Amino acid sequence: MFMTIGLTACSSGGGSQDAAGGRTALDVWLMRDSVSAAFQKEFETGFEKARPDIDVKIQIQEWEGIGEKVTAALASNDAPDVIEVGNTQVARYAQSGGLTDFTGKVAELGGESWLKGLAEPGAYDGRQYGIPFYAANRVVVYRKDLFEKAGVDADRITTRDRWIAATRTLDRGGTQGIYLPGQNWYVLAGFVWDEGGDLAVESGGGWKGTLDSPAALRAMAFYERLQALGKGPEDSDEARPPQAEVMAGGQVAQIIATPGNANAVVQHNPGLKGKLGYFPIPGKSAGTPGAVFTGGSDLVVPAVAAHQEEAFTFIEELTGDAWQKKLALAMSYVPNKTTLAGAVASDPGAAAMAVGAANGHATPNTPRWAAVEAKNPIKEYMTAVLTGRDARTEAAKASRAITSALDGAS
Incomplete structure (x- = not known):
C-alpha cells in the first residue's frame, strides 16, 4: 500500500x-x-x-x-x-x-x-x-542541511515542546519551519490520541463523534500552533499539492509523511540526495513517542x-x-x-x-467508518478552525456529522 x-x-x-x-x-x-x-x-x-x-x-x-x-x-x-x-x-x-x-x-x-x-x-x-x-506510519522527514544551518539538533527533539521550539527556530530567513497542510487529519488524529481522546467512541450500542471533547480540542490547538510555523494551505491535504513536491521545490525544513516520501522528494530534486533524515513524531513526554495512525x-x-x-x-x-x-x-x-x-x-x-x-x-473500529471518510467532516472542521472560526462550535458541528454518518451508513 x-x-x-x-x-x-x-x-x-x-x-x-x-x-x-x-x-x-x-x-x-x-x-x-x-x-x-x-x-x-x-x-x-x-x-x-x-x-x-x-x-x-x-x-x-x-x-x-x-x-x-x-x-x-x-x-x-x-x-x-x-x-x-x-x-x-x-x-x-x-x-x-x-x-x-x-x-x-x-x-x-x-x-x-x-x-x-x-x-x-x-x-x-x-x-x-x-x-x-x-x-x-508517519514520521518527520527533515532537511539535515537546514537543521545544521539553524543550529537545530534533531536528536534533541524528543517532546512536543522541543519540536515547537525547534520548528520556530527553523521558520525564518526564507525557510518554512514545517510544511503542514491544514487538512492532514491523520496527523491530527495522532495528536488527539496523545491527549487521551479519540475521533469517535462507542456508546450505548452506537457510535458518537468526539472531536468536541476537551482532549480533541487540545489536539486541534496544538495542530494550529504547529501548522502556523510554515506556509501550508489551510484548505487542502497532503496530496494537493503533493507535499513531497513542495519539499523538493523550496526551503521546507520538515514534512510529516511515511519515509517513502523522501524518495519522491529526491526524485524531484536530486540535489537533496543524502540531505534528508527522519525522526519519530514527538510525544508529550520524552519517554513516549507521539501517537500515529498505523x-x-x-x-x-x-x-x-x-x-x-x-x-x-x-x-x-x-x-x-x-x-x-x-x-x-x-x-x-x-x-x-x-x-x-x-x-x-x-x-x-x-x-x-x-x-x-x-x-x-487505528481509526474507530466500526464497519461504518468508511462513511465518515467519504465526506470527511474532520477536514472541513480543521479548515474552519485554521481560518479563524470558533473551535468549540466547529468541533461540535463536526462531531454531529460523524455521529450521523456512523448511525446512518449501511
Whole structure:
C-alpha cells in the first residue's frame, strides 16, 4: 500500500483446486506493491520447500475496487484461501460473518506482541479475524542541511515542546519551519490520541463523534500552533499539492509523511540526495513517542475457503518472526510485532517508523467508518478552525456529522 514496487501475478483466478501430483493448490490474494517480486519468489520457494504438499498460487490484486471484489468472494463458493486486506477494512468483512475466527490461535501466532494498530482493527466484536501482516506510519522527514544551518539538533527533539521550539527556530530567513497542510487529519488524529481522546467512541450500542471533547480540542490547538510555523494551505491535504513536491521545490525544513516520501522528494530534486533524515513524531513526554495512525495490512481467511488448515500454515509462516524480519528489510516496513523493531535498525526511515509504531492506533473500529471518510467532516472542521472560526462550535458541528454518518451508513 505504501510502496511503488511492481509485482507480477503468479496465477489468475480465485478458486481452490488441486495441483498436479496431489499437492494442495493454495490460492492467495496479495495487494499491489505490498511485497516485491524478489521477496515473493523467495518466500514461495522457502515455504514450498518446507511444505512440499502445498502449491502456493498468488494473485496480485489492485487496491481500486478491492472492497467490492472481496465482499463478492466472501459470499461465493469459490473464494481464495488467504486474502490481504487493509487493517481498517477487517471489521467491514467480519460483520458479514464471512471470515474465519482466529481468536483461539492468537497465542500460537505470538499475538501478545502484535502492533496494537494492526491487531485492534483486525478484531471485531471481541473476536480476532485479521492477522497482522505489516505496518507503516508517519514520521518527520527533515532537511539535515537546514537543521545544521539553524543550529537545530534533531536528536534533541524528543517532546512536543522541543519540536515547537525547534520548528520556530527553523521558520525564518526564507525557510518554512514545517510544511503542514491544514487538512492532514491523520496527523491530527495522532495528536488527539496523545491527549487521551479519540475521533469517535462507542456508546450505548452506537457510535458518537468526539472531536468536541476537551482532549480533541487540545489536539486541534496544538495542530494550529504547529501548522502556523510554515506556509501550508489551510484548505487542502497532503496530496494537493503533493507535499513531497513542495519539499523538493523550496526551503521546507520538515514534512510529516511515511519515509517513502523522501524518495519522491529526491526524485524531484536530486540535489537533496543524502540531505534528508527522519525522526519519530514527538510525544508529550520524552519517554513516549507521539501517537500515529498505523497503516498496513492484515491477512484473513474466508469462512468458505476450501483449505483452512493450509491457509493457517501459510499465515503462520508469513507472519512469523523469520519472514517478518526479511520482509521489513526488503520493503522498509515495520514488522508486525513490537519485539521485532530491531530488525530495521539499519534502515533510518523504517527505524523511525518502528519507534512510532509502538504507539500506533487505528481509526474507530466500526464497519461504518468508511462513511465518515467519504465526506470527511474532520477536514472541513480543521479548515474552519485554521481560518479563524470558533473551535468549540466547529468541533461540535463536526462531531454531529460523524455521529450521523456512523448511525446512518449501511
